[in-house]
Amino acid sequence: MIEIYLLEQLAAFARHGTLLAAADELHISQPALSRSMKKLEEQLGVSLFHRENSKISLNETGKLAAEYAEKVLAADRDMIDRVLSFDRQLRTVSVGTCTPFPMWEVMPILQERMIGMAITSEIAPDDRLISGLKSKLYQLVILHQPPEDKELFCQRFLEERLYVTLPQNHPLAKRESLRFADLAGNSILVSGNIGFWMELCKRHIAPSHLLVQNSVEAMGELVEASSLPFFNSDRMMERGYDHPERVSLPLEDDDARAVYYIACLSQDKKRFGSVFSAVREAVLRKR
Amino acid sequence: MIEIYLLEQLAAFARHGTLLAAADELHISQPALSRSMKKLEEQLGVSLFHRENSKISLNETGKLAAEYAEKVLAADRDMIDRVLSFDRQLRTVSVGTCTPFPMWEVMPILQERMIGMAITSEIAPDDRLISGLKSKLYQLVILHQPPEDKELFCQRFLEERLYVTLPQNHPLAKRESLRFADLAGNSILVSGNIGFWMELCKRHIAPSHLLVQNSVEAMGELVEASSLPFFNSDRMMERGYDHPERVSLPLEDDDARAVYYIACLSQDKKRFGSVFSAVREAVLRKR
DNA sequence: TCGGATTACGTGCACCGTAATGATC
DNA sequence: GATCATTACGGTGCACGTAATCCGA
Numbered sequence: 236m237i238e239i240y241l242l243e244q245l246a247a248f249a250r251h252g253t254l255l256a257a258a259d260e261l262h263i264s265q266p267a268l269s270r271s272m273k274k275l276e277e278q279l280g281v282s283l284f285h286r287e288n289s290k291i292s293l294n295e296t297g298k299l300a301a302e303y304a305e306k307v308l309a310a311d312r313d314m315i316d317r318v319l320s321f322d323r324q325l326r327t328v329s330v331g332t333c334t335p336f337p338m339w340e341v342m343p344i345l346q347e348r349m350i351g352m353a354i355t356s357e358i359a360p361d362d363r364l365i366s367g368l369k370s371k372l373y374q375l376v377i378l379h380q381p382p383e384d385k386e387l388f389c390q391r392f393l394e395e396r397l398y399v400t401l402p403q404n405h406p407l408a409k410r411e412s413l414r415f416a417d418l419a420g421n422s423i424l425v426s427g428n429i430g431f432w433m434e435l436c437k438r439h440i441a442p443s444h445l446l447v448q449n450s451v452e453a454m455g456e457l458v459e460a461s462s463l464p465f466f467n468s469d470r471m472m473e474r475g476y477d478h479p480e481r482v483s484l485p486l487e488d489d490d491a492r493a494v495y496y497i498a499c500l501s502q503d504k505k506r507f508g509s510v511f512s513a514v515r516e517a518v519l520r521k522r
Numbered sequence: 523m524i525e526i527y528l529l530e531q532l533a534a535f536a537r538h539g540t541l542l543a544a545a546d547e548l549h550i551s552q553p554a555l556s557r558s559m560k561k562l563e564e565q566l567g568v569s570l571f572h573r574e575n576s577k578i579s580l581n582e583t584g585k586l587a588a589e590y591a592e593k594v595l596a597a598d599r600d601m602i603d604r605v606l607s608f609d610r611q612l613r614t615v616s617v618g619t620c621t622p623f624p625m626w627e628v629m630p631i632l633q634e635r636m637i638g639m640a641i642t643s644e645i646a647p648d649d650r651l652i653s654g655l656k657s658k659l660y661q662l663v664i665l666h667q668p669p670e671d672k673e674l675f676c677q678r679f680l681e682e683r684l685y686v687t688l689p690q691n692h693p694l695a696k697r698e699s700l701r702f703a704d705l706a707g708n709s710i711l712v713s714g715n716i717g718f719w720m721e722l723c724k725r726h727i728a729p730s731h732l733l734v735q736n737s738v739e740a741m742g743e744l745v746e747a748s749s750l751p752f753f754n755s756d757r758m759m760e761r762g763y764d765h766p767e768r769v770s771l772p773l774e775d776d777d778a779r780a781v782y783y784i785a786c787l788s789q790d791k792k793r794f795g796s797v798f799s800a801v802r803e804a805v806l807r808k809r
Numbered sequence: 810t811c812g813g814a815t816t817a818c819g820t821g822c823a824c825c826g827t828a829a830t831g832a833t834c
Numbered sequence: 835g836a837t838c839a840t841t842a843c844g845g846t847g848c849a850c851g852t853a854a855t856c857c858g859a
Binding site: 303 | 524525526529566567582587590591593595597598600601604609
């Protein structure tokens, strides 16, 4: 069998056309490369080069060999990539969530209970979360509908309620609470990347009045600089996104209230047992 | 990059399940293999084995690695195969011929003019010969029809005429010559592997009367032991397949006479120049 | 006690770099 | 003389084998 380092050297020579340039790239001396190419020919038992005094170049066989050398090298690199990524997957908990807030609660729990594991999270719609769980793209998902699938283990998590934050002098600021319908005709700011909430907002607010801000900085500046109302939530406000100089009113519509569920594959229930019990405690603390 | 010898060792371990058995197959010692597997894990930076005292086995990552190792090894072997076979092709003149006789003339010419080259020959129908020439399966072909293709260089070669050899007491033995029609009702022997002649014989002789002998020995024995007529040719007889105690009569039908043509790709004309001139001389000598 | 893995240790080969040589422009 | 390949020579790392050790059936 031909060793990889010989094929790497052949491939480098094929790219550069001279032993000197290839040796330079490979960080070895020309003599070393010259010997390697001889060795390669010897091991294959065929001639790969035209040699005329101080000029060397690939012959037809050599060109073919270089072509196939690339394939072997690609296979070798592919093996390394696949093994490394598989191994990393084993050391990673991937969490899919329908909206960011529950992740804020889950992240510290995972960091504490899944020691040594990397944790990644991603926002996606509920259906993508469930299919991702089954295809093992995610090991845990946070939904806003309890799944009916028997292959999944599911546990109720926290609740969240949508608010609207308004300047104190806004016509609606005197109210106790609001409904989406009350907002008609008002432009209103909303953060991008809020998962399923975005779909909900789009259902209730006309597109021309819904000012989506994908950058957190832009959102912050607009809130400060303008007197526009913006969407908020009880959980956001808990986390410091309250604005004492403004008025925050809860939305009374049913679908402005979400209950979150955390789920895994039934086969992983044991693995995440301590996570689920920590989640239960967190729910009790919030009451 | 991971070297091939490490992947071979991993693959051998994956096949055998113990270091001892794998080391045995690889003709190395267990310690050497044990160290190699450690080295492999170290180079990849991941764990590939469950180790419990005097028991070692692949973990999930290891199984995946072994699977991909096989692919790399296959790519490596494939490279060697392709290069070797390409190289051998460069050192081989493949001749395709429509029937064996012309090859007898061409073979000594090629052996003399294409020094150091291996020579292979194969019998095939004219259309396959021409497509084989274009696909470089053959470098030279011998046809019995001059091709009209401009990409081919073609030169007239020898002629051959079909004969029938009969016992002296055969009813037809008194004739000066024959036509296929005269043979009606007679069983007649014919060698297999005579290329296009076989198609011709089948056109003129009823299947039940055409006794095809694929083995040269069987043909020889049947000729000796029976008084059956058999197909022969002027060129065969020149070569010692004459039977002095029997009568050989030429067939007068037009298609019992063949003119051979030798052809190559136009781009190869120079390469085979000396072969074509030797062929011209051979034709002149035969007149 | 045996099968099987690992550790310890010494050795030789194979690959490497430096220097010199050869060859062409 | 500059560029580039090859030959010569000496050094060293590393993969190997042998021997010893460890561990479980």
